[in-house]
Amino acid sequence: MKVAGYEIPPVFSLLIWIGLWEVAGRMDLAFILPPFSSVLGELTTLIVRHDFLAAAWQTFQAFAIGMFFAITGGIALGFIMGTNKTANSILGMWVNIFASAPLSSVVPVLMLLFGLGQLTVVVIVVLFSIWIIALDTYAGVHHTSNSLKEMGRSFGANKTQLLFKILFWAALPEILAGVRLGLIRAVKGIVIGQLLLSVVALGRMFRTFSDNFQFEEFWALTLILFVFALLFSTLIGRLESKVEYYAGTRD
Amino acid sequence: PSAFAQDKGTMRVAFGDVPGGEMTNFMIAVARAEERGVKVETVFLKSEDLAAQAIVSGDADIGVGTPYGLIQRVNAPIRMFYQLSMLRFYPVANAEKYKTWKDLDGAKVAVHGRGSGTEALMQVMAKAHGVKYESVSYVPGSGVRAGALMQGRIDVSIVDYERKRLLEREAPGKFVFLDIPDIKATDEALYANTNWLQKEEAAVAILVEELIKTWREINEDPSKIVSLRDKYNVLPDIEKVEVDELLPAFKQGVSINLFPSNGGTAASVQEDFDFFTTSGSLEGNAADLKVNDFWYLGPATAATAKLDAN
Amino acid sequence: MTTTTSPGVVSAESSEGTAGLKLSGLQLRLISIVGFFLAWEISGHVPISPAFPTFSGTMMAMFEMIFDGSLFLAYFETLKPLLLGVGISAFFGVTIGVSMGLNKKSRWLWEPIFVVLQASPVAALIPLITYAYGIGITAKTVAVIILASPIIVLNTYKAVGNASPVLVQMSRAFQGTRMQEIWKVIIPNAAPVIFAGLRLGVAAGFIGVILAELLITPTGIGDIISYNRSIAKYPHMYAAVLSIIVFSAVMVGMLEKAEVKYFRPEKKRGQ
């Protein structure tokens, strides 16, 4: 949008929304919505609290471990589906079901199976993100142009070379897109899991804050999570744009 | 004292709630038990049924709640062994619309959960006053119900004494608290698997002793809750609002006999049977139920005897 | 009928000419389903945990709930906020998305906020909904809306924004008005992607409604799950979870079929 001849980047429209929030908060329209400025104020005190740091660290650990398994597992799954027809017709169905299943209903069951500790949270991260990574990887492998594969074979590539010198790189843009979506889903999964179980720290904080009507803290915590999710997806988005030039040039 | 500091076993306690000021007395007792060599790990789950599930599946050793229905239905070898607090709930209604129990005919009521003590209480009262609710909906968490009440989203509910204080403080005059007869029933108890209780007899004995000791101390002088919390540095992270509430809350709690001082007896269990059969959580006739099918009173009896002897 | 290489005897599924004994995709899938249930049954007998029922037990519980009607009642309860929420999200989401695709100012205003909502764990806000919208169907509908609408808006916006410039030019070259361009070219052109967005919206809405039923007030399927857990009737709990997964898979699958049937004739042929 242009104002007085200057191009204003779209992100600035967020400022309008934040402004509305601030006004609504100051007018006391709803008691759950404190002014944005006081949320920001709470933000600084929140992030130095040691229970927050412990909670964040614990959550991040589960997140990192889970993502590691989801990424490796998802890519492997995608490659198996992309290179083997039989595997695809079996796995494809399951992956598609789980990718769109209401996993929030599974969370109560997971605790029964994986206990009360970090393991459950790790499993939630994996469960929320692995399917989309597998699907995207599969799409990348599946759509790798036939002539690229044939090129490899005609110049004498063996299976390993085909996989690591051609297929992997050809599928990379889709893999990265899958990882980005997987990360977003994992963050959502962690929040859903912690809200439903309160096993791990952040969920506990959410619950405490909302029970005690501490809405500044509540929004501050939400804001941190949002920023975290956006940060991660932007980072992966950066990587993605680095390989974008060749995602567009092939069929 | 060093002789006591040796390892007496580990116990994992599963709460059906997030940590809050109302757990301070329990955590003090835990800290004292730890001084005597019992290691206690705590997990905080979203709801009581999750805690029960953790005990059933063996993920935790001790649960917090009143799983009468569970014990009767699943035939699980689970027994309660320590009575933590008495049922103290306060039916509340929007003062603009309702004044007495009689007005509640055809009202929409929100309680904690299906089969919960809160539902039981509301149903018992309805029966007693001959009214019929239009619907009963389930809204877990006294805090949530209090919030919804303040927002005018619900008009009739039932809250714990802590939220009652909150409602009185935040919106004086807006709500009426309906009177209920003195009810003698357990709100929260500790329970565990019988095998585990036998295996960890020593550790359980220590924990129960410290619980009773602490409960008695606080019943004698509620202000001790603050000094003991500082001394043992329990729940250092609870919110400031909760810290401020600590003393008044416990003072009032003591004044209404919230904290039984002997950990449960055959008589208190019998009272539970009366209440929970009326409410429908337990099936059958109160007189036919056997204490030993639900409670393992050994540790509490022993500890009371020991402490009384001193 | 003596050689396997002669044309005509091999199923069309297999690409290689000699695969007379190969199983079709459908058969493989059925086998994998049976295998899954078998593994479940066995591990239920082991047992993994006292709270892990067998498959047969779960199915018994499922039939019990089907025959006493409680499952249908529960679905009725669950589908109300779901359909309402998805319907509202679809109406406003598509409207906002189309306006974003057609109008720069609208895009400037809405795009960042929906990108943020899409990328963030908005589920965290569900506990707050109760304070704002109470505990009834409104709150649950709102939960569905906040989860379902970002994906619907963004898909619609992308579809409309990326409307084939060649087709738009074609419409202009034949003196189509702006309205004709929008209604006869841009929207039909975007329809498949918009519909795909609705499908994703339904999937997100399912997550939202279950979450709301578990977090706000237990009704419908969420109530079956949490109530049966609280009284340790684990087979019933598992039956409810299984049924909702199957139900959503079927529903999303049907939407996908409809999408292919009505919007993507080229895909239908290809498969």
Added chain:
Amino acid sequence: MNKAIHMSLPDATTPTDPSANIVSVRGITKFYGSDVHALEDVNLDFPTGQMTTLLGPSGCGKTTLLKIIAGLLETTSGEVMVKGKAVTSPGPERAFVFQDFALLPWATVTRNVAFGLELTGVPLKEREAKAKSYIDKVGLSGFEDKYPHELSGGVRQRVGLARALAVDADVLLMDEPFSAVDEQNRRKFQEDLLHLLSVENKTVIFVTHSIEEAVYVSDQIVLLSPRPGRIHSIIRPELDRSSSPDDIRRDKVYLDTVEEIWGNIREYLD
């Protein structure tokens, strides 16, 4: 005729007879943004009823020029006259045939062919009848109810052609209409097109990369220089179009013209 090929640099000041030239462009310059200079002062006349080809190396601005004539792009300066009147937007007297066909994937062949009429509000019955007649004319009978994805490239382009013919414009603008059609069908299509145009009496402005195609189909060939596109030369191959396609392709004039143009273009290639 002695001199088979006329070459001339156009002269903007020469008064042209508006009835002889249905389309004229005057002093057209086009910039994309501030630094892509696509066309520089192009002056051209398109004689009524004739076929003019725009030829030149890739990126020289052929498509740009054609779209400016169609009214789909604005000029930076200069103007387009159609039947003596300056125009800046698409009009009923011009119809466009797109390189990549631009068919509606969700519409049948009949609806696609009738789409131009649909946009101008012709009633359903009438436009379907009209579409049908052009479907027959371009040799698509039997394909009426098919969808574009069921057709091969050559057939799709015939649909695009029928659509342009159906609106009954005087001028057909074609941007590399055969580039997505395979070589052999293309050759057939060229012959069919010439035949059709001899019956329909249209003015055609045609963009192509193929020198042979240009020489084979055109009355007038405009050779453009690389970016910024300027007119390099205008060539009028005086072929005897009454002879058979095969004879034309071995005609000395044809071969000379191809060779000459090739000689001119070759220097621009990479």
Added chain:
Amino acid sequence: MNKAIHMSLPDATTPTDPSANIVSVRGITKFYGSDVHALEDVNLDFPTGQMTTLLGPSGCGKTTLLKIIAGLLETTSGEVMVKGKAVTSPGPERAFVFQDFALLPWATVTRNVAFGLELTGVPLKEREAKAKSYIDKVGLSGFEDKYPHELSGGVRQRVGLARALAVDADVLLMDEPFSAVDEQNRRKFQEDLLHLLSVENKTVIFVTHSIEEAVYVSDQIVLLSPRPGRIHSIIRPELDRSSSPDDIRRDKVYLDTVEEIWGNIREYLD
């Protein structure tokens, strides 16, 4: 030479001299699945050092035949002999040039050209030196560090050609190498290719849709009939390749051959 064009139907029983024909195919039949019959009993010889073109209507099985020769597809029956030995998989004596170039989008021109060598384990230094020499030969000097997306179609195909040349195979298999290159650059490329091959002494099997291209570049043209592909005829245009490209294109033999093939193919078109 009196008779410019030899036409013959191949005879599978004629004994052929294996040293004269580097590649031979015998009785090749190919089904895709059970109902797509792509090729039917194809027998062909490819003389060493010569350029053979496969020509035929779309879908007649040209690509299929070429891929079978490359060892990329299995036959349903029949066999491919390379240097007298039956082969069923790709081998170092054959190199493929792809219609859509098949370049690695993430690799520079140098790495792409050296990719065939990389796969066979040639050390980095050596293969880069070799790649460089072929990059120069196909006229790509200066493009070494560019990525495919930065190149035009014509330039990309030169990279594909250099890659095939770099592995030093005896036989080059080319599937419509120019179809994605624009017409004018294509013509230039044809000339360059002929020149390059006269130096390199390769056997080339070439698929194309363009009759002119086939006649212009080939020693031997194999005309295939529509699906299932069978050999329709084999034509050897005896052109004098020492004359200039422009002269060749107006040579009577050239024009006659084009016309004749066109006459044959035309009947198959839609």
